[in-house]
Amino acid sequence: MDSRGRPGRPSGIREIDLYSTPEGARAVGNPVRRVILAALREREHSFDEIVALSGRVKSTVSVHLQEMAAAGVVGSRPDPDDARKKIFFLTGDLVGTVSAEDRIADALSAYAGVYGAGAADPFAFYKLTFRTVRVLLMQEGILLDPLLTRAGEWIGEELYPAVADPTTEVFCTNIARFWEDHNLGRVEVAGTEPLTLLVYDCFECEDLPVTGRPACAFDSGILRALFSGHYGRPTAAIETRCYSMGFDHCRFEVVPEDGGGERGG
Structure with a gap:
């Protein structure tokens, strides 16, 4: 969607x-469009709201929205309170982010580990495969956390019947047993207000580079789906x-998605 600079290397971005869109993946690098789309990920917005949050004049916002609509990234519908106006929404999902600043220069072998044929851990090869893909993407500055979270949610929904229990204590015990049985890590309950889980020997991130940011989008998605099913409401x-x-x-920290509970350090 951006045409400035050399192909594949937008200047200043x-x-x-x-x-993701119905027509395929779309790349959005323009800062104004990224702000608009970030707001639309939260909820639908009217044109006037988008103008206010973007800090740009109406004519500029209009051009951005028209081009994003043509690319299939956003859609619109008539405002029920005023048919002359429109309400804008996303037509797809955020898949990931490409960031030059987030690239790592470390050698893959520093994090991928060594896999030996016939290793005692039957899951070692699958861990190595997952870890290798993550590190290769990080070397290119590609962060697919939103996609990994959705994948985790799908798996969590399938897993839920196998670990479900009406009591939270037994439910957490079942999750911990599943994690241990499948060599995903060791899960402990560290607190109840809010419900806090610690994961040791985490299969998703234990050998990843230290970036200063959380890396367990996949696990977060699984746990979100599990506890949403357990509590019967959206839970993060x-x-x-x-x-x-x-x-x-x-x-x-397991908290309702309506904002209940406070995050700790």
């Missing part, structure tokens, strides 16, 4: 968001500590 699993942040464990 440090981050590019990738969106917010990662506040991670191996990739320099800790020796991952820490998730």
Whole structure:
């Protein structure tokens, strides 16, 4: 969608968001468009609201919206309160972000580990495969956290019947047993207000580079789906500590998505 600079290397753009659309993936690097789309990921917005949050004049916002609509990234419908106006919404999902600043220069072998045929851990090869793909993407500055979160949610929905229990204590015990049985890590309950889970030997991030940011989007998605099913309402699993942040464990706080509960450190 951006035409400035050499193909594939937009001038002055440090981050590019990738969106799925009915017509395929679309790259969005323009800062104004990224702000607009970030707002639309939260909820639908009227044209006037978009003008206010973007900080641009109406004519500029109109051009951006028209071009994003033509690219299949946004759609619109008549405002029920005023048919002369429109309400704008996303037509796809954020897949990931490409960021030059987030590229890592470390050798893959530093994080991929060594796999030996006939290793005692039957899951070692699959861990190596997952880890290798993640590190290769990070070397290119490609962050697919939104996509990994959705993949985790799908798996969590399928897993839920196998670990479900009406009591939270037994439910958490079942999750911990599943994680251990499948060599995903060791899960402990560290607190109840909010419900806090610690994961040691995390399969998703234990050997990833230390970036200072949480890296367990896949686990977050699984836990979100599991606890949403358990509580019967949308529930988030917010990662506040991670191996990739320099800790020796991952820490998730399970809170309602309406904002209940406070995040700790």
